[in-house]
Amino acid sequence: MRPIMVAGNWKMHGLSADAQHLTQSILDAGLEPTVPEVVLFPPFTLLHTVSQVAKGTALRWGGQNLFWENQGAYTGEISGSMLRDMGCRYVLVGHSERRQLFGETDAVVLRKAQAALHTGLIPVICVGETGDERQEGKTNAVLRRQIEALTPVLEHQGGGHQPHLVLAYEPVWAIGTGLTATPEQAEEAHAFIRSLVAEHTPALAKKLLILYGGSVKANNAAALFAAEDIDGGLVGGASLQAGEFIQICRAAHSVGRGV
Numbered sequence: 001m002r003p004i005m006v007a008g009n010w011k012m013h014g015l016s017a018d019a020q021h022l023t024q025s026i027l028d029a030g031l032e033p034t035v036p037e038v039v040l041f042p043p044f045t046l047l048h049t050v051s052q053v054a055k056g057t058a059l060r061w062g063g064q065n066l067f068w069e070n071q072g073a074y075t076g077e078i079s080g081s082m083l084r085d086m087g088c089r090y091v092l093v094g095h096s097e098r099r100q101l102f103g104e105t106d107a108v109v110l111r112k113a114q115a116a117l118h119t120g121l122i123p124v125i126c127v128g129e130t131g132d133e134r135q136e137g138k139t140n141a142v143l144r145r146q147i148e149a150l151t152p153v154l155e156h157q158g159g160g161h162q163p164h165l166v167l168a169y170e171p172v173w174a175i176g177t178g179l180t181a182t183p184e185q186a187e188e189a190h191a192f193i194r195s196l197v198a199e200h201t202p203a204l205a206k207k208l209l210i211l212y213g214g215s216v217k218a219n220n221a222a223a224l225f226a227a228e229d230i231d232g233g234l235v236g237g238a239s240l241q242a243g244e245f246i247q248i249c250r251a252a253h254s255v256g257r258g259v
């Protein structure tokens with residue numbers, strides 16, 4: 001049985017006091033320590049605050065992005081080793097906002113995923129189609145292109161233990177719009193993604209966590225997480241409200257998939 005994960009992507013939100021309050025509220029909720037694995041993705045400026053509140057607990061945190069070089073004259077960029085230095089275990093790679101607003105191509109996403117793995121971070125790699133692509137019947141073609149671009153990292157996984165890589169299916173049309181994919185739509189895409197991974201690395205496909213992201217809320221989380229190929233959620237807006245996020249974590253816990 002695959003474990004379940006709930007990740008909160010704060011995007012470009014929050015100041016120190018917000019991070020302190022949100023992180024402490026999640027800890028105070030007394031969630032089961034490891035079911036689900038709960039990971040926070042604050043802005044870089046809040047990683048230190050989150051780490052100070054969460055250190056020594058089961059709560060994990062990560063960066064929202066990284067650059068592929070380890071150090072150098074790259075003004076404004078952050079490397080994997082810098083994230084490790086902040087105690088990060090995870091890093092988001094290829095979020096649709098990075099792809100759409102900052103021009104990240106499949107090749108860039110691959111390079112960042114490789115850099116993350118090289119520095120010992122677990123990349124949470126995001127894929128998903130736009131609304132236009134779905135309407136034009138291109139969803140599977142887009143997912144195939146995005147997953148096949150990741151072949152060099154996928155084929156290095158699949159050994160005996162839990163993979164050092166997570167995928168997130170985030171249909172762009174469902175992000176921040178309130179238009180959640182139905183559990184059936186999400187499951188269909190997740191099963192397809194898993195089948196694509198299985199074409200290259202069957203052992204990895206069975207163990208790989210595939211999170212769903214796109215307007216996950218307390219009132220739809222349980223139905224999404226109950227689907228066979230959905231292994232948790234990558235939550236944006238609702239992760240900024242402690243009560244809502246805690247309910248989403250409880251919904252994941254109720255699915256009953258332990259680590």
Ligand SMILES: O=C[C@H](O)COP(=O)(O)O
Binds near residue numbers: 176178238
């Ligand atoms: O990373 C999170 C996703 O972009 C989903 O965001 P959302 O929950 O606000 O739709």
